Amino acid sequence: MESLNDTSWVRTRADLVSYIRQLSQEAQAPSSGWENQSLDRYLEALSAWTSDMEGYFSNRGEPVPDRPDWSLIASMLRAACFYE
Template sequence: MDSLNDTSWVRTRADLVSYVRRLSQEAETASGGWENQSLDRYLEALSAWTHDMDGYFRNRGEPVPDRPDWSLIASMLRAACFYE
């Protein structure tokens, strides 16, 4: 497994479970540097990033996913850590 910023390895439900566990561990440490450390801020950022994610993919020159997969869900969860 790579860093939490790389979600390409998240391909199955079991991978996502492992990823979320690692996010939880990171959230417990101040060194994680999360912008959104409270649940309400995290969920608001998750909502906002999900709403704006087409722009994220377009800005990276990547196709906008038309169907969610486990990796996209992991990317959404990671983005919510920092999205304002």
Template sequence: MYQGLHHVVSPTVLLQNQVGKGSLTPDSEVRSRDELVSFVRELHQDFLRNGHEWENQNLGSFLEALAAWMQDSPGWYQNVGKELPDGGDWTFLARALQAATVYE
């Protein structure tokens, strides 16, 4: 279970709340930097259209939820019958998040 800032959400509910055309299902994979860029852009477009429906509507709560989900992600993977990928490039993601604080 993912405990959001305001309520507990099951992994099934998280998957049912799809984000644009680029929704990730338990079987989805992002295989390249370009696919990740496309997914983030679709996520942004979904926020512009439907941000009022998002649980975390401001940057502070979004970043807190991001950190909480990443910490709890082994449980999410276990709940959907998948293994947490050990080959993820966590440094790339951290640098991308940091760069977004100053990049125009």
């Protein structure tokens, strides 16, 4: 099982499917530590992080991707677990 915190391994659609399954399993664990455990809070955080992702990449000294890839989508889904 790959790390959910490192999304660099998510390179294909099949990888993303596996990643989402792992997120689902983590979400069900009481000790997951997710900030946004309800669907409405998770989706709101996903929207907010996606809107603010320029800052995320700027803070890391990385260019903002012109086109999303499977890894970026996984990163967005992961960030929504904790983004406030």
